[in-house]
Amino acid sequence: VEPGASGNVAAGTITILAQPVAGITSVNNVATTSGGLDEEDDASLLARYLQRVRSPSAGGNKADYVNWAMEVPGVGGVFVVPVRDGPGTVSIAIINTNKEPADQALVDAVQNYIAPPWVNEKEAETMTLGGYGTSIDTTQTDDTGDSVKMVYDASGAGTITHAGLQSILQQPGIWQARVRVKVDSNAGTADLLQVGIWNVSAAAWAKTRPSGTVDAVVTLKASDLATTFGNKIVEFYWNGQDQLELRITRLTTDTTTTVWVDRVVYRSTFSKDTGEGKAPIGARVTVEPATAVLINVSATLTIAPGYNADSVKAAVRDNIAAYIKSLAFTSDNDVRYVRIGQAILDTPGVQDYSNLTVNGGTTNVVIGDQEVAVLGTVNLT
Template identity: 25%
Template sequence: MYEDQTYEALLERMLDRVPEGMDKREGSIIYDALAPAAAEMAQMYIELEVSNNLYFPDTAGGEYLERSIAWTGITRHPAGKAQLSGKFYTSGGELLDIPLGSRFSLGLLHYSAAEKLSPGMYRLESETAGSEGNQYSGTLLPIDYIPGLARGEITALLVPGTDAESDGALRQRYFDSARRPSTSGNKYHYMEWAQDIQGVGGARVFPLWAGPKTVKVVIVNAEHKPASALLVSQVQQYIDPAPGLGEGQAPVGAVVTVESATGKTINVTAKVTLAAGYALQPVINAFTAILEKYRKEKAFAATYISQSVVGSLLLDTDGVVDYSGLKLNGGTGNVTLTETEVPLFGSVVLEV
């Protein structure tokens, strides 16, 4: 808006207002008096442009983005704590019950026992919010003495920890709310309710899936992978704990079934030509990381995984000059996904 208000343009306009016949050359008294003012005004216009952008959701960021959309009731999702399952054993290898609230360490993180799931198995909660709590393998070291405990280990990730919602995700959620309003128990309302639960990364809704007044909600976790039974249960309890009775968010008469998406494993094989100085294993690791990012983008957003896109991602990998014989699950075509499937990349085998 103010891109034309440069130092040079401002100074020229100011000098044009000086009566003719007076010395306006660079170095003159008038020039030297006006130049600092023009510089300050140019800086003011730059700051004014930045300030204007802070008032609109499409350009605002941080606190200003939150304030610009606060009138809608949409707020930034805070960081969430990871929930994992852990098993505990005696020296004889038998399962051991431990006191709730017992604390354990794994690496630099601490976890506490929040709920007993079965004999010797507990739901553990990370004491640190964020995705760094998703370390779901390894031996747990007790912080306090627990009689009879010989060994503890994390066995599965139940609900992924999540970082605080990014500006991009918050902005997109605001735009989605404006473009497809969720109200009166419509389809988008169910999607919103599902994603109110910490650890849910996406949802699809299937109205009338088993007859009148039935609704199925299929969810993925924050890593866009199949959700655990615990996460499915949490969403079910929030939306419709007593089918049809309106005890949750769903309206009276709606019978809601919450399920996890199913994962479709995709194995990738290809022959590659490496650039000079590159080893094969680091290239495989880099390509796997790129595939993981692509997988998250396509979960619940695509009906197939494109072989040509995977090929372009392979070419974009540092160290790969060319490739041949690219196959997905042993075939040379795309891999289709049903409405309730999400892609999971399995083995990545590259040969030279």
Template identity: 25%
Template sequence: MTYEELLQAMLDRVPSNVDKREGSIIYDALAPCAYFLAQQNFQLENYLDLVFPDTAVGEYLDRAVAAYGVTRKPASAAVRKMITTGAVSIGSRWGLNSLVYTVTRELASGTEYEAQCETPGDIGNQYSGSVQPISNITGVTAELTDLITAGADEETDGALRERFLQKVQLPATSGNAYHYKLWALDVPGVGDARVFPLDNGPGTVTVLIVDNDKNIDTSLESAVSAYMETVRPIGANVTIDSPSSIAVNVVADVTLDGSKVKDDVLRAFKAALEIYLKGLVFTDYRVSYARIGSLLLATEGVQDYDNLKLNGAMANVIIADKAIPVIGTVDFSEVRMYGAN
């Protein structure tokens, strides 16, 4: 019941010969009580959402799924290659764009090192270039280059919920295909996986993985492989790999309605196309020609289109079993403004 309904129900129980108008003694006495009860009703209604895994959030979701042996994947730190002009000590610290990287291992004598970001998460993957010494180091310059192991942000509520539902709904037992998928998803940074049983003969399993953004990240392979060795059945030969990519190139003659310029339309369409293609990863191996056309018509600023082609043909694009679709080139040619001659 709402605050108004609660207050009215209370006032209805007061004798009619008592002044119940707003501002009266009885009205002013009951109004705070009705407000408090309305708050309690609201909290109780939302409390139920915090109890069940399909609606819980934050720490309540952590507690709801913990009983099933599922825990939120923590943020992991990026490990980068650092190239120097001279030898540096293990444990020395270097700064770049407010981030600090600590040298953890020597890769090549006196010139290449492994450096781990002190701030966990995806942010450690983002910057490259010259790093400045924080430790007392002189006469040596250094540059942060390749990504050795990608850092990953803490698992989101949505990803944790999806992983929980897969665990309780999929029949993952005794090292079957579902089990290998769940094991791969346990590793921080892995967003999805597909399993190929008997891929290279009896006793072999191939697991393809992508990152949290459904992108190819080969740096995850070693972490997943190491973890898989600790949980796989004895005798299984497991290969951890990344899928190949199939570029989806889009061309079309687009008629604009005059509300947006070509660059804005291209940017909006690419964003929608990327979302669509990521939704196909490991779930659908056909890029729909009709769906791309619908996305184009739904793009703000587009009135109509002609001669839409995907990879040079007016047809669906078929993706191989061990591949995922990615955005290729997008070209809107012969763009005409509505009403133009």
């Protein structure tokens, strides 16, 4: 009824029917809702228009990549870094029209439009089942093909493995394993499922980045999942030589939840170089969300007589948020301490302020080229 970002809510928060429906006794959203964006303001539209007319196409130049990304609905800003990952590579960071890091759906849409990635699918029921409590389930109506059912077994953990994973990966680089999974109830808060990429050659978990230190493995609780199939993503780096294995383990910590695994999609975070999208042949394009830098603000306000303190505090927060949004992907995107103070003073009802801190300090916050400032906590007293 009311479109916009306010519709992006957590699981379990949509519980009321606006109008009664015969036969319906309750309603609930089992997963978070996403994709809601506020209407673009005039200033943002003007900025996109000027970007387009001032940056003409030149056969795959930097401006082309910006324009192509901005052609995808929902994109509110783009920053391109040529040859970031070596010769022939193009890195594209994007934000949505709310000036926040793009979600995975928007990243995928831009990637597919400019330069599609490598995509490989593997059905869970064709992988190797082991341990306890795992079986092929042919009764689920919302899976592709069949799925693997994993139930608690006191004898030990259940496993799904995909050995020789490297044999279906077309090129070295950073990949994503998108595991399509659901549970019968997302009420559990104990560790339930471990999903990771094992480097057989190194006898250790693969890493998420070249020369990285973060293991390519996640541990999920039932509360992290939904009762309808959805993707959980694990990123991993492949050097083109090591043997890899996907390992999915149903842990015994959670003694009640049933898990179904439908399939795994292995998707490269970089594009093919075959020129199937807008990008020229030979270009290896990576699209990713801008990195969020949280900006936490704290201050003591002196409220002018006749003003409601709560209303003034809400207005201060809105002014700070508007300032931070105005910086997104601009040539000078650092968050300046004095400008935060100015946003506070410019708010009707604020007579003065003291004890202002931005991210715990009194200095500017430096924002990188492919980063975007996002308002975090605002503590006003």
